[in-house]
Amino acid sequence: xxxxxxxxxxxxxxxxxxxxxxxxxxxxxxxxxxxxxxxxxxxxxxxxxxxxxxxxxxxxxxxxxxxxxxxxxxxxxxxxxxxxxxxxxxxxxxxxxxxxxxxxxxxxxxxxxxxxxxxxxxxxxxxxxxxxxxxxxxxxxxxxxxxxxxxxxxxxxx
Numbered sequence: 001x002x003x004x005x006x007x008x009x010x011x012x013x014x015x016x017x018x019x020x021x022x023x024x025x026x027x028x029x030x031x032x033x034x035x036x037x038x039x040x041x042x043x044x045x046x047x048x049x050x051x052x053x054x055x056x057x058x059x060x061x062x063x064x065x066x067x068x069x070x071x072x073x074x075x076x077x078x079x080x081x082x083x084x085x086x087x088x089x090x091x092x093x094x095x096x097x098x099x100x101x102x103x104x105x106x107x108x109x110x111x112x113x114x115x116x117x118x119x120x121x122x123x124x125x126x127x128x129x130x131x132x133x134x135x136x137x138x139x140x141x142x143x144x145x146x147x148x149x150x151x152x153x154x155x156x157x158x
Contacts, residue, residue, distance in 0.1 A: 030136075045078060046081075053086060062097065062098040084097060115134050
């Protein structure tokens with residue numbers, strides 16, 4: 001990938017990488033709908049995740065970290081920051097991670113396009129599936145598809 005810091009050492013296992021026991025399971029529609037109520041200041045987030053200030057600033061500038069109206073970060077930002085810190089140990093910078101933000105936003109937009117007509121029908125009193133359930137199911141399936149495509153790509157001969 002152009003622009004990677006080739007001088008960065010490639011650790012066998014970075015200190016900031018999650019252990020196998022802490023790796024997240026495949027996202028389910030239930031886990032996607034769960035709202036965690038963690039609010040941290042930028043300095044608390046950096047301290048909790050091991051991000052330095054330049055990396056934190058870069059993640060914010062590329063839209064990977066977002067603060068709420070009060071300038072606080074939520075639990076999802078902590079997850080993003082933790083993974084970004086682990087990837088930084090391999091020389092992967094915030095600018096390289098921007099494509100993940102773009103892909104996530106597109107997946108959310110696609111699921112929203114399907115859920116929106118269901119919301120309108122529900123507002124008129126029509127029976128049918130819960131729009132939030134449908135949206136979460138679509139997103140869980142897009143994540144499963146992503147994992148399957150990555151696995152498939154890893155098994156292809158170079």
